[in-house]
Amino acid sequence: MNETIPFRLEAKGISKSYGAISALDDVNLALKPGEVVALLGENGAGKSTIVKIISGLIVPDSGTITIDGEEVVLPTVNASQAAGIAVVQQEFSTVGTLTVAENLVLGQRGASWWWSPSKLNSAARAILERVGLENLDPNTPVENLTVAEMQLVEIARVLAKDAKIVIFDEPTAALSDAEIVRVLRVVKRLAAEGRSVIYVTHRLPEVFEIADQVVIFRNGKSQPSRNVSDLTVDMVVALMIGRELGHLYPEKSPSIGEVVLETNGLKIAGMRSEVNLQVRRGEILGLTGQLGSGTAEIMQAIAGNADVLAGTVELEGSPIDLRGRRRGIVIGIAYCSPDRKKDGIFAGVSIKRNLSSPWLRRVSRVGFVSRKQEMDEATRSAANFAIDLARMQTPVGNLSGGNQQKVAVGKWLGIRPRVLLVEEPTRGVDVGARAEIYAQLRRLCDSGVGIIVSSSDTNEILGLSDTIATYYRGAQTSSKSASEWTEPELVREVMHRED
Numbered sequence: 001m002n003e004t005i006p007f008r009l010e011a012k013g014i015s016k017s018y019g020a021i022s023a024l025d026d027v028n029l030a031l032k033p034g035e036v037v038a039l040l041g042e043n044g045a046g047k048s049t050i051v052k053i054i055s056g057l058i059v060p061d062s063g064t065i066t067i068d069g070e071e072v073v074l075p076t077v078n079a080s081q082a083a084g085i086a087v088v089q090q091e092f093s094t095v096g097t098l099t100v101a102e103n104l105v106l107g108q109r110g111a112s113w114w115w116s117p118s119k120l121n122s123a124a125r126a127i128l129e130r131v132g133l134e135n136l137d138p139n140t141p142v143e144n145l146t147v148a149e150m151q152l153v154e155i156a157r158v159l160a161k162d163a164k165i166v167i168f169d170e171p172t173a174a175l176s177d178a179e180i181v182r183v184l185r186v187v188k189r190l191a192a193e194g195r196s197v198i199y200v201t202h203r204l205p206e207v208f209e210i211a212d213q214v215v216i217f218r219n220g221k222s223q224p225s226r227n228v229s230d231l232t233v234d235m236v237v238a239l240m241i242g243r244e245l246g247h248l249y250p251e252k253s254p255s256i257g258e259v260v261l262e263t264n265g266l267k268i269a270g271m272r273s274e275v276n277l278q279v280r281r282g283e284i285l286g287l288t289g290q291l292g293s294g295t296a297e298i299m300q301a302i303a304g305n306a307d308v309l310a311g312t313v314e315l316e317g318s319p320i321d322l323r324g325r326r327r328g329i330v331i332g333i334a335y336c337s338p339d340r341k342k343d344g345i346f347a348g349v350s351i352k353r354n355l356s357s358p359w360l361r362r363v364s365r366v367g368f369v370s371r372k373q374e375m376d377e378a379t380r381s382a383a384n385f386a387i388d389l390a391r392m393q394t395p396v397g398n399l400s401g402g403n404q405q406k407v408a409v410g411k412w413l414g415i416r417p418r419v420l421l422v423e424e425p426t427r428g429v430d431v432g433a434r435a436e437i438y439a440q441l442r443r444l445c446d447s448g449v450g451i452i453v454s455s456s457d458t459n460e461i462l463g464l465s466d467t468i469a470t471y472y473r474g475a476q477t478s479s480k481s482a483s484e485w486t487e488p489e490l491v492r493e494v495m496h497r498e499d
């Protein structure tokens with residue numbers, strides 16, 4: 001990047017504390033026009049906090065922000081927008097009941113409620129084209145879109161604001177590989193137009209594909225900005241976690257035992273074909289496909305959350321009744337949802353209580369549970385998932401996104417599951433914590449728990465699973481040993497039908 005070009009945005013000496021917790025400590029960040037700066041760091045390192053400060057959601061305790069050389073104060077989201085900053089949120093700010101066109105155009109500068117539907121639609125089409133959604137009907141209600149389409153509409157909505165600085169906070173966390181390609185294309189185009197982009201992610205390949213600079217956060221402090229071209233993935237990981245990672249994925253089991261769970265001729269609402277799956281002792285079964293492939297429906301059905309129209313499921317050789325989640329918990333089927341905010345965690349409740357909640361529900365049948373027992377159980381789960389033991393009484397809602405995910409997975413250990421179903425186990429989770437989650441899943445598997453993981457991250461499915469089943473639009477397209485796949489082949493298998 002040209003040294004003589006002045007900075008578009010400069011944040012200097014930014015600090016922010018919550019009581020005794022220092023979320024940011026003297027953070028510095030600067031970016032030039034046409035530059036993409038990636039923010040990296042472990043869960044809880046402070047990335048979202050700096051994004052919230054720049055977007056006017058929270059006010060720092062100290063520090064200054066300048067835009068094009070002029071100091072600005074950003075006490076509100078409106079002030080941030082007026083300064084030319086736009087943020088693509090992880091939580092969508094689109095309104096479900098409105099159409100795509102209404103969401104995209106209304107509220108933008110120069111647009112009016114009085115526009116005719118055709119004017120509204122043509123304005124919306126022009127915006128949709130920029131994110132590769134030219135084939136989407138602008139009259140579609142947003143609530144009918146897939147998660148990926150919603151994310152792209154959210155990006156389109158932000159682009160329509162014509163901002164100088166665009167911030168992406170983990171925009172690809174809920175997307176599969178094909179949709180990620182589209183998002184990265186948009187980011188490159190924004191930079192080519194001379195806009196500045198701040199890009200927060202846990203997916204390192206994305207950084208190497210789109211970013212010019214990377215700023216690594218650790219424990220609330222920022223490290224000096226580095227040229228991405230001077231770095232390798234291993235160097236970035238070491239800078240993030242302060243140590244070499246070693247192997248991300250644990251060794252696979254040398255031997256696979258008898259069947260733990262088996263589905264026979266399962267007919268599930270939303271699936272085009274019957275589901276016949278087996279998961280055996282010592283085996284991690286990985287299900288993968290694009291969004292809408294059916295993997296979510298299968299996981300929900302086995303967890304007892306979805307309608308099963310026909311067929312049987314056997315757990316350790318005995319038929320089980322899949323109606324109702326409660327029943328599933330009692331017989332030892334743990335299900336970890338991909339949507340931790342909706343049904344993974346209780347945000348206002350302590351880490352301890354979240355970790356012990358499924359276990360408490362199960363043992364409450366026997367009556368009294370001592371606080372010590374509850375704490376012991378919760379501490380065991382926390383230690384296994386590298387959750388900070390000093391923060392057991394902290395409400396989970398105050399944790400960073402990745403740490404919330406560790407709690408959402410870790411809480412199921414307490415019920416001593418016989419089968420563990422995990423959807424998107426590491427969405428939003430940093431690379432160090434991912435290694436811990438993978439190691440823990442492998443340990444559980446080796447101890448005899450049947451594990452089914454579904455993920456749209458093909459690298460994760462390949463690295464973690466023993467057997468991989470692929471799905472496309474509600475039907476299985478293959479099932480074989482992970483050792484028979486290479487990553488490009490698996491990506492092609494999952495995506496090629498899109499061509």
Ligand SMILES: Nc1ncnc2c1ncn2[C@@H]1O[C@H](COP(=O)(O)OP(=O)(O)OP(=O)(O)O)[C@@H](O)[C@H]1O
Nearest residue numbers: 018023043044045046047048049398399400401402
């Ligand atoms: N409202 C709050 N109250 C107390 N602590 C908070 C609050 N918001 C954030 N924190 C703490 O500030 C620190 C930084 O959190 P932040 O969300 O910025 O991390 P992050 O780098 O974005 O993590 P992740 O990758 O998991 O999203 C964490 O220790 C978090 O628990």
